[in-house]
Amino acid sequence: MxxxxxxxxxxxxxxxxxxxxxxxxxxxxxxxxxxxxxxxxxxxxxxxxISRLPLDKIEERDDGGLTIGALVPNSDLAADARVIERYEVLSRALLAGASGQLRNKASTGGNLLQRTRCYYFYDTATACNKREPGSGCSAIGGFNRILAVLGTSEHCIATHPSDMAVAMRALDATIVTQKADGDRRRIAIGDFYRLPGDTPHIENVLEAGELITGVELPAPVEAARHLYRKVRDRASYAFALVSVAGVVAMDGDTVKSASLAFGGLGPMPWRNPAVEAAIVGKPVTTASFEAAADALLADARGYGSNDFKIPLARRTLIASLRELTGTN
The missing domain is CATH 3.30.43 (Uridine Diphospho-n-acetylenolpyruvylglucosamine Reductase; domain 2)
Structure with a gap:
């Protein structure tokens, strides 16, 4: 140490x-x-x-949403009656992550900032641009079964490990921060994470000393179905190979609105508007589900051990859409 x-x-x-x-x-x-x-x-x-700061409350917002303090434990957030009723996808995602003991300690803010679980990132004897910029990426050409197939670069193919952040991305959460200079800012979760590019060690847009103080959830979508589907190697205490967080509202047999985010596939909670556009405003059909999968995986690239993730993501998304639209 x-x-x-x-x-x-x-x-x-x-x-x-x-x-x-x-x-x-x-x-x-x-x-x-x-x-x-x-x-x-x-x-x-x-x-x-920061564990003693008064950031451990879940509070109502005037717009019908919730503000979640950065120090709210994952277990408390998953069990909150308002979260279960209005944001079921978030509760499901939290319960799919880690173990009960870890959820009791893990904080909302910390969960958003988890580092990758890439084998080579954790092994200081190997090259890793995320751990040591400019050293190389051992995962490319190495054993990369759990790593990303979307949003990668020649410098890094690591995945973001959080389940909670995937649900937050589907819910259009906003991250609230306190900066060292005294300013505060609100950052849409879609703008919070960075692609690896040639600087994979810079994972988000936070400045030095900038502290996450809370997360704002907008008012829930009325009469929407929620789903969090996580495919993993074992039934508990394992990171996602592929996960889908979905919130879909129907108007008869037509998709009225849809929010879909994905875990296990990219360096951040992944969301592509083209996936949702493939089904919104259209009657439920196998063809529209296939089009959504095509949009998701149009730029997917496997690196050997993780090639299987591409067909697995297709099957997982289509199965999730069938459940969300009631066409199982």
Whole structure:
């Protein structure tokens, strides 16, 4: 373990100011960061503890939505009656992730910032551009079964591991932050994550010291069906090979509206408007489902061990659409 200093913040502003220093990291539940520190993948020189800040509430919004504090534990969020009633996809996604013990500690803000579970990222003896920029990507040409087939680059093919973030993407969540300079900002989740390009170590748009303080969910879609379907190697405590978060409203046998996001396929919670456009305003048909799958996978690329994800994603999406539209 590398030496580091520790401070407990007494306000969001103080936390952001303290964490703006080079080498500083926030710590809340610690369910990802502490593992990475033990492996010396992460070697912060300073930890800023935000676990005592008053960011652990779920509150009603005037528009009928909810504001979720960044420190709300995943287990509490999944069990909240308002979330179950209005945002079932979110509750399902949370319960599909990790274990009960981890959900009791993991925070909403921390979940959004999880690092990839790429084997080579965790192995400091191998090259990884995400861990050490410019060192190379061992996953390309290596064992890449769990890694991305969408949004990749020649520098990185890692996947984003969060289940919760996939549901948040389908719900058009907004991330609220506190900056070190005192400003606050609201970031649409679709603008929050970055593709790897040639800088895979930069995973989101947060600035130095910028602290996630909460997540806003808009008013729920009326009379919509919710689904979170996760395909994985075993029934629990495994990351998604492919997952689908869906919110679909019907008007008779026609799709009135649809929000579809995907996990296990890309470096971020994946959403492509062309997938939804293939089914919205159209009667439910096998052809429209196939068109949606074509749109999703038009630019998909396998890297050997993960080639199977492309046909698996097609089958998973079509099965999910059948369930969401009541055509099983």
């Amino acid at each position: 590398k030496l580091f200093t520790y401070e407990r913040a007494d306000s969001a502003q103080a936390a952001a100011t303290d964490a703006a220093a080079a080498g500083a990291k926030f710590i809340a539940g610690g369910t990802n960061l502490l593992d990475l520190m033990k492996l010396q993948v992460e070697t912060p020189t300073k930890l800023v503890d």
